[in-house]
Amino acid sequence: MPELPEVEVVRRGVATHAVDRTVSSVEVLHPRAVRKHGAGADDFSARLAGRRMVAARRRGKYLWLELGDAREEGAARGGIAPPLGPGEALLTHLGMSGQLRVQPEQAPDEKHLRVRLRFDGGGDELRFVDQRTFGGLSLVSLVHADGVPVPAPIAHIAPDPLEPTFDRETVVEAMRARRTGVKRALLDQSLISGVGNIYADEALWRAKLHWARPTATLTRPAVRSLLEAVVDVMHDALRAGGTSFDALYVNVNGESGYFDRSLAVYGQNGRECPECGAAVRRDTFMNRSSYTCPGCQPTPRNAHW
DNA sequence: CTCATGCCCTGCTGGC
DNA sequence: TGCCAGCAGGGCATGA
Secondary structure, three states: OOOHHHHHHHHHHHHHHOOOOEEEEEEEOOHHHHOOOOOOHHHHHHHHOOOEEEEEEEEOOEEEEEEOOHHHHHHHOOOOOOOOOOOEEEEEEOOOOEEEEEEOOOOOOOOOEEEEEEEOOOOOEEEEEEOOOOOEEEEEEEEEEOOEEEEHHHOOOOOOOOOOOOOHHHHHHHHHHOOOEHHHHHOOOOOOOOOOHHHHHHHHHHOOOOOOOEHHHOOHHHHHHHHHHHHHHHHHHHHOOOOOOOOOOOOOOOOOOOHHHHOOOOOOOOOEOOOOOOEOEEEEEOOEEEEEOOOOOOOOOOOOO
């Protein structure tokens, strides 16, 4: 499952292989992959063709490729200017199973290939492959939020913990003001973005907090150490190239990360906690799994289920 | 406004 | 061997 560290690995790959290239043609093989693009697949393809990728950026689990000025490029291509101005981007979310792959044009189509981008001059293609179709692409305009250009549809999402604009103390106060459980707050993208189920469980384990602990009962130092744990686990995962349980997460070259070997509790039901040796337990919460060590993260008396 | 819940989607796994 | 329930889960719409 791609979460922030995995998306960052993909961003780096896309920055290397797609930035400074100009899209020559776009093929949408499954309309659901561009469902967020309101004007439809044909419009998506027509507008993206001829645009130059100028930068690869990320907030949380969203990744976008900033596009060069369409009018100049359109003029250069014989006056067939797409009706877009500057300040736009190709926005992507990988969902659960989305992949951006750099592939030679002669490579056979992947079974779940959804969108193909070809570039001027031929060579490698950029492919969006997605088994479960929770992910997708769209063309969006950029707006300024706190002085940072972000895609308009995700302007409501909070900075992620690896961004320079992330203000830890703001998040500490916002979390303590919530009347909910700490994991639900960690997964709330309007408070802090980029934290998914895997890294939420790992950070809670490192901070020795149970997922059902009410945020209102946490001291400021406890929230600070939780946010530090989030940053630490994400940095560790990034160094390992991300977490891959199966072939669903790979980088743009199709390679898996190996952080799954370093997971303390996530997916470790019944295994020994690396800290105290107690058997890791799995609970169902928010219709998904939460893994805890009963020794290191005892259930709080006032649990917020 | 805050907080909680269900749905979208496909493929793999395990029980019978 | 085949069938089906359960599971993976981010983000959004909707309801309380």
